[in-house]
Structures are given as structure tokens and as C-alpha cells.
Amino acid sequence: MSDVDTPAHAATAQQVLAAPRAPRCLLVTGGAGFIGSSFVRTRLGDPACAARIVNLDLLTYAGNLENLAGSVEEAERAGRYTFVRGDIRDQALVERLIEQHGVDCVVHFAAESHVDRSIHGPRDFIETNVLGTFAILEAIRSRRATGHDVHLHHVSTDEVFGSLGATGFFVETTAYDPRSPYSASKAASDHLVRAYAHTYGLSTTLSNCSNNYGPYQFPEKLIPLMIANCLEGKALPVYGDGQNVRDWLYVDDHAEAVWLVVTRAAPGTSWNVGGRNEMKNLDLLHELIAVVARQAGKDPAALHGLITFVKDRPGHDRRYAIDCGKIERLLGWAPRHDFAGGLEETVRWTLANRAWIDRVRSGAYREWIDRNYATR
Template sequence: MKLLVTGGAGFIGSAVVRLAVARGHEVVNLDALTYAACLENVAPVAGSPLYTFEEVDIRNCPALDTVFETHKPDAVMHLAAESHVDRSIDGPGDFIETNITGTYNMLEAARAYWSAQGKPDTFRFHHISTDEVFGSLPADPEVMFTEDTPYDPRSPYSASKAASDHLVRAWHETYGLPVVLTNCSNNYGPYHFPEKLIPVVILNALAGRDLPIYGDGANIRDWLYVEDHADALLLVVEKGALGRSYNIGGCNERSNLELVKTLCAILDELRPKPAGSYADQIRFVADRPGHDARYAIDPARIREELGWQPSVSVEQGLHKTVEWYLQNEAWWRALQTRAGVGRRLGTG
């Protein structure tokens, strides 16, 4: 397949690009190279004849049309988005423009291209979204997000992603655009931009700084290793049913406090301090406004219909992640001066 991947220089997008090229797909990486993007993320495939990069903003409609006309993709994997909840609290406008208007622009560009090609049944527009559109779950472990869970977004980020999901479904129902959708749980792994919880904890620990945990650390997330997610996304774009949505989860629920303590224990093993444990650096800080209590995904549909399941447990994935950060200091050091890195965001 020839895949047009938007946001392919970001965290999840670059994992998709690397895996797709490794599997022999031709990939066009479309990215605006905003603050969280890094072309080093795709350096392992940059020299491949299967890889092409286009520096284009999804808010630029004429440029999108040119990309479609030039490259003629078999499928679109739309990952480009503003994705950090804390930044959405401080500056929601970027999230509205990129996640909603940008998705509209992608849909219209894809629809025009698909129509010009004679509306082939084989074309797919794969929209990648988040479990945060479903809102917050109670503590009951039997209650999980399914594909039929009503939407209940509670942050500017999740509201913008919910809106983009609705647009994609509307373009399918109204115009017949062949779409598939996925909603994933919290990702982690190599190349994770250092503003999210796991890289913040690893890098603060190594620097001897406080390890900040919002509130009492009881908020629960389902953690999905990014390379497992990329595998699931490629499976869905190739074999997912037209108009269908699939929830992708890691089946690894952990509270934030449990997660941070696990990271500290791994660091104690791999890079021990002269005295004490990295857990001694844990500090509880004021909670995020509107902080959802729990996310958990029921991945039964993608498991039963497409045969997918995660390959690593959260303990295995975290160990691999910490090892990667310890071995790739040049990558994360180069990002330390980018806007917002290393300071508290989202205080409202």
C-alpha cells in the first residue's frame, strides 16, 4: 500500500511510519513540524526509497490537494493533532484549529481525491483518535469503554478530538467516504516527547528533580506500548470493516502513583543512585483542572474481529522504555529547550 500518514514526525505517527516501511509499505509522511515533532523520530527509515517527507500543515488546503494529486495514496492514516491536555487548558485555540478544522480539511482533500479517482472501494481514510472522548469511568473494574460508549469529553483536547470523530463519521454517512476509526488508550515508549508523564518522570529522576504527581496519584490509565499501537493501526487500515470503529487498549490499568513507583524501581535497577531510591523524589502537586478519574478500554472488538492483542505487559514495556531513554540521551537533550518542556502547564 501507499500510505499518507499525517503527523508522521510525532510520537505515535513516527512509530507507524517506521513499522509501515519495515513491512514494505510506501509511506508519505506529512507533518507541519510543530513543537512536538522531530524528524529524528523517523531517521531509521529516512533513507529508504519507500519513504517521502512533505512539510505541510493540515490547515493549508491547497497544499493538501497538491500532496494528494502528487502522491496518489491508497489510504490515509490521520494522526496529526494537538494532543497534550495541559496545553489545551492553557491555549485551546490551537486544538480547535488543528484537530477540528484540520480534520475537516483532510476529509475534504481526501474526498476530492477519492472522487477524482472514481471512488475506489479500496481507498481508506483511517482516523486515529483517543479514549479521552468517552470521558471518565468509575472505579469499578467491570466498567470499561467500548465502541458504543457515549461521548463525554471533559477537556478542550478531548472535546476537539470528539468533534473530529463526529466529522469523520458524518463524511462517511453523507458522502460515502470509506473510513475506519480507532480510539486508543494512553501510549508510551521510545521517542515520547518529554512533556508527558512517563518521559517527565524518567528525565526528572535522572536530573535529580522532583517527580510531580497530580493530586493524590489515584487517577487510573490503561497503558499501551506505542509499537503495539502501530501494529494495531496498520491492521485496521488494511483489514478493518468499512465505517467501523475499533478501541485499542493495552489491558494494563495502573494508577499514576503505581506507574511512577514502577518507573522508579526500574531506574533503581538500571541506573542506581549513590544512595536511596528515585521514589524519594516523588512529590504530589496541585491537580489538573477537570482531571478524569479513570480510563479503561475493552478491546474485545479488535481482538475478536481482527485477531489483535498487545504483545507486551506494562512492566515489560516500561523496562524497554527506560532502557531506550538511557541509551538515547542525545535525542531527548535536543528537545529540552522547546517551548513548555520542563515547566508545569495546564494550571488554568
């Protein structure tokens, strides 16, 4: 029985755990992005993980090899890490990489990931998130036809479940109800993954996670944008009344959850991942301002004065909240960071890495990428 149909509270270890999977070579897609780079860093730094890693990333505006600087060079020299600039939509490339490197597991992070961008330009989201996932599935299916099975872990979002009222939580069996082009494209990719598992017998797992935050997050997303604007004395734009609720998880805790699912979960299973940390956007901003003010020696009242309410995002979902009881209970996962600690760490990292933020905000990081990877 596939646990896709099993209520989270009822799933048993027997139904959802596999004999431990120990991949020899991981193809990580989107490993130069925010969460993918955390996954690459944490795996290469984990003495219990011996897998080689091939990082396939197109280096779109959101991909930045500086996210991996200092973390991959040694592994690269040892032949344990390879970066390939390329497009997940290129099925032949994905197939070639799987064959060349003996990939036995794909961990699929690559996506267009920013809801606002999906509202202004949905096409890239359909092409990358839907067609890109389709190409990966086809590549794996084609390898399977030659007798080589490759496991796929697909990284998705809680946004596929839609918007909640004041109460209730998303569980693994909550019906999909995507409401933005971003969440619709992710939902479509989730459906494709499940359909390929069911129809062609591919070995797949899936995780749906709440909002992430932490080091190296592209400063268009709420937390890094607000920190950067506080430091530069710029307006702190808050959508609508600021009462939208999100659940927040420190990025490395998400990366650990993905690894647990990759190594332990039975094919056909899906897992909700969250921080049990619901916050209204405005409350979050107040907490963040307190941390930035203290760490950066700024006047909190002046920072509060920068808060500017702006016209709400069209179709803005009101509340997301994840029930992550299944992964806690059956895989023993627990986040290592509580929100207060994670926020302190994120602000500390930002202050120590102003050059990274400046290069991203000014666009200078693109020049380096284009110079070094123009022909690959």
C-alpha cells in the first residue's frame, strides 16, 4: 500500500520505512540555490555520508556558486564533487550525467521558487517546475528500461495544499488546492512524480516543506530582504495587513529532513516538513527588527519607522501550517534550530557576509558566473 493514501497519523513504520538506502552517487539538481546548497554543504560535511555528488544547476538569477565557496573544493579535488552548469529540461543531459557518473539517486531541488515572480511571469515556472521535472522523470524511466534503477526524491512545498483558515494543519493526505502559478506548477510536478511511480514503477519519495530561512537565501524573500533593508535603511515593505501566517524552518533542518527521507523512506511515500513555528508576517518582522537592532547596533524605533504597508499580493494565501508529526514520529526528525536561535544565526551570518549580500544585490555575482561559465 502506498502511504500517499495513508493518513499521517495512521502510517506505521512498517508501511513507510525502507531498508536503509545508501546512495553511491547523488545527482543534486539546483544545488547552487538556497536550499540545494545547504543540502550539498551538509552532505559533504557529514562523515556518515560517503556519496559522490553531481550538482546540476543552470545558474539562473537564483543560482550562485558563491553559496558553495569553501565547502566543495576539497571534495572536488578528491573526485567526490562535480559541478555541471546545465538545464534539467535537457533530458539527454540528465540521462548522460546519470550514466556517466553512476548516479543511483536524484535529489531534485531545481525550480523557479519565488511566488511574486510567478505572478508576474508564470511561463518560467511551468517550463522549469513542470517540464523540468518531466524531463528528469523521463530520463530516469529511460535508464530503468536499460535495467538501471535510480531513486528520485522530489522536493516540494506546503503551498500545494492551498490556504488554511484560522485553525487546522496540512497533513500528507490533505487535498491539493494550489492557488498561485508557483504552487500550481509545484503541484503539477508532484502529481507527475506520483504518476510515474504508479504507472512505470519508478522509486520515488516526496517532501512538502514550509517556508525556509537561513544563510544564502536570495534577498528577494521576506527574511533576507528585510535584514538587508534594515541594514541599508530602506523601506520594509509588508503586504496587505501583515497578518498572513507562515510556518518557518531553518534551512539546514530542511536539508537534514530531505536526507532522512532519501535514506530511510519507502518508495511511494511523502513527508510533510515544518518548523511548528507559525508566525504572522508582521510579528516576524518585529522580532527580526529586535535582533538586527541588537546585533548591528541600530535604533529599533528607527527600524520600525521603515515599515511600509504595500498593496497585497494578488491571491495572497492567508495561512499555511504544517503537521510534521509523521516525519518526527517515524523518522525521528526534529529541527535543531528553534526560531529565535535560527533568526539570531541568520542575522549574524548576514552581518559577517555583507560582501555576499552586496554582490547579489548589485548583480556583481552574475558577472563572475557569466565569465566562468559562459561556454558550459
